[in-house]
Amino acid sequence: MTDGPFRNAALSGRWKRYGQDLISDAASPEERTTQACHGMIGDVDMKAFSPLFDDLKGHAGRDQMDLDPVNVIEAVFDSHSPSPLADTLQRHLIANLRERLPPERALDQALAAMAQQWIDTTKNRLDEECIRARDLGDMSGDEYRKGIERNRETFSAIRADDLCNALATGNKRAFRQATEKKAGVDEGPDE
Template identity: 70%
Template sequence: MSDGPFRNVALTSRWKVYGQKLVSDAASAEERMAQACHSMIRDVDMKTFHPLFGELSAHAQRPQMDLDPVAAIETIFDRHPRSFLSESLSRHLIANLRDQISPEKALDQALGTTAIEWIGTTRNRLDEHCIRARDLGDMKREDYRKGLERNHETFSAIKPDELCAALASGNKRAFGEALHKKSGVDEGPEE
């Protein structure tokens, strides 16, 4: 990708497209949000996260309670590769279990909290890329201010529940449909 504010930053092409949409007045807030969600979920290694989440879900739904639910959960996490999401999920799930929350509810709450943390971390990382792009001269000062403002608007509009559903189902294409623009002859502005 040769243009856009993130052209000299080590990011995937999906995030570079997001960077272009941040500074483009032609992109809507909904398009930026769809691109951000799509980029986030595509960054997840579902081949490692989904089996972990599946095992945690199956364990949480078991009718028999563990004497030490934290140890059982730690054992499950130890059997799977670590990532930002799995580390966050582990931290929040173990904290919930220590608060005596039922395993199923603890897992649901931990996934929601993990999604919120993930959204915030990703927003901050993209703010840093905007700063770097401005410092490199890849982003004009007015685009920098617009980019930061739009980045915050975009990540504030992301619904954590939708990310949770995509993670729980293992659906890497959960936000792909939202990226396709209406292009049919009969489809125009809504009245």
Template identity: 60%
Template structure:
């Protein structure tokens, strides 16, 4: 990629495109939000996360009583590759389990909490990239201000539920169809 404010950043093509979208007046909030969701899903191993979520659900649905559910969950998390999102999920799940929640309830509350944290962490990371791009001259001051404001607006619109659904079902293309460019003759920019 040769243009855009993140052209010199060590980011994926998806995030570089998002950087271009941030400073483009032709992109709507909805389009930027879809690109952000698509980029976030592209950053994680969706099948692995879906697998661990399925394993937790399967464990919760077993009829026998688990005397030490935290140890069982600890072994489950230890058996998979570490990632920031899984670490956040584990932290929230264990906090809920320590509050004596049943495993299904603990997971149902932990996943949206972890995804909310992930959204905030990702927003902050993009803010940092905007600051870096401004500091090295890849983004002028006006685009920087526009980028920071639009980034906040975009991430405020990212759906926790849509991300949770994509992670639960293993649909790594959840945002791809919505991200497709409008191609119909009767379709123009949103007003």
């Protein structure tokens, strides 16, 4: 991919396409939001995250309470590959358990908090890419202002629940179909 404002960025093709959509008047706000969700899910190693989440869900759903649920949960995290997403989930889950929330509720709230933090972090990272693209001359001043505003709009429209559902079910393709371009001859604008 050689076009778009993020062409010189060390980003995946999904994010480079998002950068093109950010400054394109042809992309709707809904398309940008779906593309951002698709990019976020695409960044997750579901083969590592899904087994971790399944183990956590299994421990949280057990009938018998653990005397020290924090140690049990830490052992679950230690038995899986670390990742920034898993680290964030662990911090929120441990804090919830220390507040004496029931394990299932603690996990649900930790997942929601992790998703919101992930949305905020990704938005900030893409704001930085817009700044870098402007500084490199890959974005004009007008494109930069448009990109920053649209990025803010996009990430404020993302529903953390949608990301939580995709992560909880391990559905890496949750947003893929919506990002594919209509290619049929009979396809036209939605009315």
